[in-house]
Each structure stands twice: as C-alpha cells, then as structure tokens.
Amino acid sequence: QQPVQSPQAVILREGEDAVINCSSSKALYSVHWYRQKHGEAPVFLMILLKGGEQKGHEKISASFNEKKQQSSLYLTASQLSYSGTYFCGIYTDSWGKLQFGAGTQVVVTP
Amino acid sequence: EAQVTQNPRYLITVTGKKLTVTCSQNMNHEYMSWYRQDPGLGLRQIYYSMNVEVTDKGDVPEGYKVSRKEKRNFPLILESPSPNQTSLYFCASTSRWRGGLEGEAFFGQGTRLTVV
Numbered sequence: 430q431q432p433v434q435s436p437q438a439v440i441l442r443e444g445e446d447a448v449i450n451c452s453s454s455k456a457l458y459s460v461h462w463y464r465q466k467h468g469e470a471p472v473f474l475m476i477l478l479k480g481g482e483q484k485g486h487e488k489i490s491a492s493f494n495e496k497k498q499q500s501s502l503y504l505t506a507s508q509l510s511y512s513g514t515y516f517c518g519i520y521t522d523s524w525g526k527l528q529f530g531a532g533t534q535v536v537v538t539p
Numbered sequence: 540e541a542q543v544t545q546n547p548r549y550l551i552t553v554t555g556k557k558l559t560v561t562c563s564q565n566m567n568h569e570y571m572s573w574y575r576q577d578p579g580l581g582l583r584q585i586y587y588s589m590n591v592e593v594t595d596k597g598d599v600p601e602g603y604k605v606s607r608k609e610k611r612n613f614p615l616i617l618e619s620p621s622p623n624q625t626s627l628y629f630c631a632s633t634s635r636w637r638g639g640l641e642g643e644a645f646f647g648q649g650t651r652l653t654v655v
Binding site for chain 1: 572574579580581582583584587589595597598629636641642643644645646647648649
C-alpha cells in the first residue's frame with residue numbers, strides 16, 4: 430500500500446512553518462522525500478534510514494519514527510521557493526520497490 | 540552533467556499502436572525505474588531494474604513491458620496502449636548509498652502520453 434500523507438494541501442505565508450506527515454501500515458526501512466514543482470520532475474530532498482542516519486539538503490529537516498512507522502518533513506521559515514508538491518517515498522526492504530504517497534501541495538504566498 | 544534523458548516528451552497515439560518510451564542515464568547507476576503520475580495518486584512504480592537483465596514488477600505493471608540490455612538504457616514498452624494508460628511517465632535512475640542502499644533518485648523530465 431502507498432504511504433499516507435497529510436495534509437493534502439497547505440497554504441503558508443512567507444516565514445511561517447509547516448509539517449508534512451507520512452505514515453505507513455508496513456514497517457519501514459527508509460523514507461525518502463522529494464519536491465516537485467509544477468511541470469517539472471521530482472527533485473530529491475532527503476533520505477532517512479532506519480537506525481537514525483540521514484542524508485539530504487542542509488536547509489531541510491525531517492524525522493523518522495520507526496516504531497510509529499511515520500516520518501515528518503519540517504518546512505521552517507518558509508520561502509516562496511518552497512512551493513510545490515512534496516512526496517514521501519518508502520522502502521519496506523533494503524532495496525526494491527519504492528512506494529510514494531499521493532503528495533502534499535504546498536503554496537507559499539508573499 | 541548528471542542526466543536522465545527521456546524521449547519523447549509528448550506523445551499522442553491511438554489505442555493498440557505499440558510504442559516505446561526511451562530512458563537513458565549517464566551516471567552508471569545500477570538501479571532504474573519507471574513511474575506513472577496521475578492526479579491524486581502521486582507517483583506509482585511500474586517496473587524497476589536492479590541491474591542489466593534484472594527487472595521486477597512495481598505496483599502497476601499491467602500493460603507495460605521493460606528491458607534492460609545495457610546499464611544506461613531502460614526503455615518502457617506499451618505493446619497495445621489503451622486510454623487508461625494516458626498519464627505522465629517518469630523514468631528515474633538511483634544512486635547507491637553506503638554501497639548497498641538506494642540513495643537519491645534522479646528523474647527524467649517526463650513523458651506526457653495520451654492514448655485516444
């Protein structure tokens with residue numbers, strides 16, 4: 430099953446914060462976050478690995494709760510460039526199928 | 540420059556006419572995959588390939604074929620396209636992280652397919 434993302438959409442003013450959540454019914458091996466701007470391809474933001482290791486862009490922060498099978502992406506002091514659709518992707522094994530959520534649309538206004 | 544190149548970008552075809560969407564990467568990645576993107580459903584994996592001659596089904600493989608004869612190329616084949624395959628398709632090439640784990644996926648620019 431696809432992971433479930435919430436909220437489906439969020440509207441922010443520049444400088445405000447937001448949290449995007451991703452939850453799975455299966456045990457997770459890793460969680461991946463991507464952002465897609467309108468008409469473009471998804472772009473990598475971050476990987477969070479079971480056990481606490483993570484790799485990603487410095488300005489993005491996220492958490493991974495293995496017990497709850499959830500991950501959250503934190504958009505802090507949002508900028509106009511943060512607008513787009515955010516997808517979480519999950520691996521339930523160390524490799525193989527990658528399943529994405531339906532996405533969270535983020536709109537940052539001036 | 541690291542690149543995943545898909546062709547064509549746009550394609551309108553008729554039901555039943557076989558077509559191939561090409562995907563090529565220049566990063567020497569072993570792992571490649573195909574996704575379709577539909578409104579409200581996000582990205583759904585069609586097929587993936589761990590390496591040359593190694594492919595496996597994703598979540599929505601029905602009506603699609605793939606082949607991986609060379610490391611850099613991973614074409615998507617629709618033998619008999621139907622209108623429900625109208626979608627936006629992305630190819631992705633994924634790096635390895637720490638030797639064995641899937642890392643960052645690099646996506647192609649997408650192919651918008653319309654089947655009439």
